[in-house]
């Protein structure tokens with residue numbers, strides 16, 4: 493267990509959205525016992541109240557960490573997204589407040605890929621409509637419009653961690669795979685990269701979306717793109733709700749241009765399991781609608797809990813920021829018999845010189861020093877060999893551009 497300047501039981505974690513127990517266990521195993529655990533997300537006003545004395549916050553995709561939230565969290569040093577997406581966090585505001593943000597980029601990817609393949613099979617067989625009819629006392633025994641997945645073409649938009657796994661699983665079932673990505677990617681197996689989005693939409697029997705939420709992906713599938721899809725084709729979206737124009741999709745299901753859809757993410761999602769889910773897609777039996785559970789498996793959640801909690805612990809214990817999504821990455825060894833100071837500042841010229849001048853003016857010997865910058869922020873970790881003085885600390889904090897300066901141990 494690492495020794496740090498603030499007693500570990502004084503370091504407060506606010507964990508929201510029912511992150512897996514593995515996260516709590518990981519924190520406690522390292523001595524962090526001051527944990528406020530909530531099963532739900534919090535609306536902004538309540539979050540602002542609860543986060544005011546937290547050093548760490550843990551969220552999933554529902555909690556919005558806005559600029560106002562960061563402004564109201566003076567003690568916050570890091571946020572853990574216990575999921576892949578970080579679009580719910582104002583990353584720029586986090587950076588400006590010296591808050592490092594971490595996520596779990598891989599742990600739930602297989603779960604999403606499995607769901608997509610399962611949905612493709614069910615939709616090609618017309619299972620959602622047939623099942624719905626059975627629930628209502630109907631009996632739609634027919635092979636009309638029911639197809640095997642073997643030999644069909646899957647079009648993947650976004651060939652990253654999830655898209656590429658869907659590709660491998662699809663090929664193992666005998667599908668042909670084409671993908672579209674803004675980056676040239678190594679195709680796995682026999683997959684081929686389409687030259688543009690329309691080429692992919694024109695040739696795919698099933699289109700599956702695996703892009704992040706960005707300005708460029710907002711409504712990237714609207715009426716014009718759906719019109720490019722083959723008659724009877726299927727659209728699957730388990731990425732982000734803003735990527736598909738839901739009204740255009742509803743029209744394409746209504747006029748029969750599309751054969752079916754599976755949607756896991758929506759432009760507006762209920763804030764809790766008790767709030768009503770509203771969508772024009774509810775009217776269609778050939779739409780599989782799921783409540784944003786692409787990554788919600790026991791395996792994924794348990795792994796995410798450990799992965800993100802470990803990243804928070806490492807940052808808290810020794811200042812390591814490896815794989816942070818908004819902070820310069822520094823991987824640090826633990827040194828004996830030194831004090832470690834962390835200095836986060838705006839990436840402007842002269843800060844490192846000013847830091848070193850403070851140490852030299854106090855006759856403090858630097859044992860080791862680590863600096864990383866990104867376009868906005870610089871992160872300096874300094875190990876010093878003798879006691880620092882409060883005066884030196886104040887001078888470090890007063891350096892122009894300083895966002896945060898603290899003694900770790």
Ligand SMILES: NC(=O)c1ccc[n+]([C@@H]2O[C@H](COP(=O)([O-])OP(=O)(O)OC[C@H]3O[C@@H](n4cnc5c(N)ncnc54)[C@H](O)[C@@H]3O)[C@@H](O)[C@H]2O)c1
Pocket residue numbers: 576577578597600601604649650651652653654655672673674675702703704705706708709730731732756757784785786787788
């Ligand atoms: N439904 C769920 O529960 C669930 C679970 C996990 C992840 N997700 C979402 O799935 C998405 C993909 O996750 P991932 O881990 O595969 O991400 P990733 O970053 O590994 O891959 C995304 C890919 O999309 C590509 N891309 C980005 N912008 C594009 C554009 N405009 N056009 C085409 N391609 C573009 C990138 O180059 C990259 O290859 C994310 O939005 C994530 O939040 C949802």
Ligand SMILES: O=C(O)[C@H](O)COP(=O)(O)O
Pocket residue numbers: 552553554574575576577578600784785787788
């Ligand atoms: O970004 C993600 O990993 C997914 O959207 C899952 O989010 P969740 O943890 O809220 O289910």
